[in-house]
Amino acid sequence: MMFSKRIACIGAGYVGGPTMAVIAMKCPQYKVTVVDISEARIKAWQTDNLPIFEPGLLDVVKAARGRNLFFSTDIDAAIRESEVIFVSVNTPTKTFGEGAGKAADLQYWEKVAREIVRESRSPKIVVEKSTLPVKTAQTMENILNANDRKIHFEVISNPEFLAEGTAVQDLLEPDRVLIGSHETESGLRARQEIVDIYAKWVPRDRILTSNVWSAELSKLVANAFLAQRISSINSISALCEKTDANILEVARAVGMDSRIGNRFLNASVGFGGSCFKKDILNLVYICESYGLHEVAQYWESVLEMNEFQETRFVRAMIREMFNTIVGKRIALFGFAFKANTSDTRESPAIYIAKKLSREQARVVISDPKALDNARIDLAELEGITYQEDPYQAAVGAHAVAIMTEWDLYRTLEWEKIFDVMEKPAFLFDGRNIVDHERLFKIGFNVYPLGRPPLKHF
DSSP: OOOSEEEEEEOOSTTHHHHHHHHHHHOTTEEEEEEOSOHHHHHHHTSSSOSSOOTTHHHHHHHHBTTTEEEESOHHHHHHHOSEEEEOOOOOBOOSSTTTTTSBOOHHHHHHHHHHHHHOOSOEEEEEOSOOOTTHHHHHHHHHTTOTTOOOEEEEEOOOOOOTTSHHHHHHSOSOEEEEEOSSHHHHHHHHHHHHHHTTTSOGGGEEEEEHHHHHHHHHHHHHHHHHHHHHHHHHHHHHHHHTOOHHHHHHHHHTSTTTOSTTOOOOSOOOSSSHHHHHHHHHHHHHHTTOHHHHHHHHHHHHHHHHHHHHHHHHHHHHTTTOOTTOEEEEEOOSSSTTOOOOTTOHHHHHHHHHHHTTOEEEEEOSSOHHHHHHHTTTOSSOEEOSOHHHHTTTOSEEEEOSOOHHHHSSOHHHHHHHSOSSOEEEESSOOSOHHHHHHHTOEEEOSSSOOBOOO
16 A cells, blocks of 8 residues: 555554554554564554553554554664654653753663664654653754764654543544744744644644744643642642541632633542653753752642652551551552553552551552552562452451542442441542542541541541
C-alpha cells in the first residue's frame, strides 16, 4: 500500500502507544510505526493483551494494527524511512550529579537524538512528545544539525496533555493540541505539517500554535497548576477535620465560583502519576537555575503539601486504631495512582503501603488492574500479600483503606465485607467515594477526608 506520509514514534509507553494508535486510526493514509528497545513491550502491542490499560485503547489499536499501524524493535529502520519522528522516551528526574532530585535526566533523549542523526539519510521533522525542560529543543537541534551530511532537521514541540484513565478520549476529543516551532520559514512549514496531521480529526480552533519555548514550558505549567489545585484542597481538608467543617460542602461552594470552577477540587490521599511530581521538580530546578528562588519555593510547597497529606493519612490510621497496627491486617483497596489505569508511578498507595509495613502491619493489596506493577513497586518489602478480589482481601482485616477511586469500590456489598473483618472494623476513605453514613450504619468506624469521622466509640 502507498502511504502519503510515514511517521515513526520512538517510545511505546503510555504516551507514544495511544497517541500513535489514534493518529493511525484517524489517518489511514499515513504509515505509523511505533518502535521501542523493549522486545516484550513491542510483542504485547501486537496482541490483545496490551502493555498498558486504558479504556477503549484496544479497540483503537485493532482498528489500525496491520493496516497502517505497526510495532517494531527496529528503531534504525523506522528512522530511515520516516519523514516525521515523534520522540516519546522517558525523562525521569535525575538521581545523581548536578540537579539530582529535581532536574530532568535527558540522557535517553540525547541518545535518541544521536541515533536519529546516525541513521537519517533525508531531512526530518523531529517532534518532542516527552515532557522536557524549556530550551531542550535547542539542545536537540544542536545535536541534530551538527551532522556532516548537511541534512536539515526541524524540531517541533508537541506536548501531551493526556490524563491516564481517559487518554483515548483525550486524544479523540482534546481540549487543545499545542504545536510549537521556531518562527522561521522552515519552522513554520514544519509546524504546518504537524497541524495537518491533527486537523484530520481535531477542530482547527482547538489546535494552538506557539513558539517552541512556550510549548515546552506550557506542559510543565499545566501540570503544576493541576497539582497545585489538588494540594490546595487537600490542605483545606486538614483544616476541615479540625473545625468540623465538611470538605465536600466547602469544595462545592468554592467550585461554583465561575472564576475558580469545580475541577480538581476532590480531597484525596494525594496525587500521583508519572508527571505531576517530576514536572514540578523540573519547574523548581529551572526557576532556581535562573535565580528565581522565591518562585521555586512556591512550587516546591505544592509537593510538600502532597507529602503532608500522605503522612497525615497514615498517622490517622495508627492513631484511630488504638495507636498500634503491629500484626494487624490492613487491606488497601486500589494501588493504581488513579482509576481506569494500571499505572502506579508515584502512587500514594506506594508510600502508604511502605509506611504501614514498616509499622509491622500485615498489608494486603487489592486492585483490578495494577497488581503486577504493585508487586514490582513493593518488591523490597516482605510480608505484603496481593489479592485481586476485594472480598478475599478483607477477610480477617482490621481495616480497609480506599486508595484509588475505582467505581468497583462504590458498589461493593459492604455488609459482606464487614462480616468477614475483625471488629471493631475500620474504613479509611482516601478518596471520599463511598456512602459514609451507610457504612457507619452497617457497623464500620468510618474516617473520611475533610469530614468528621463516624465512630461507634
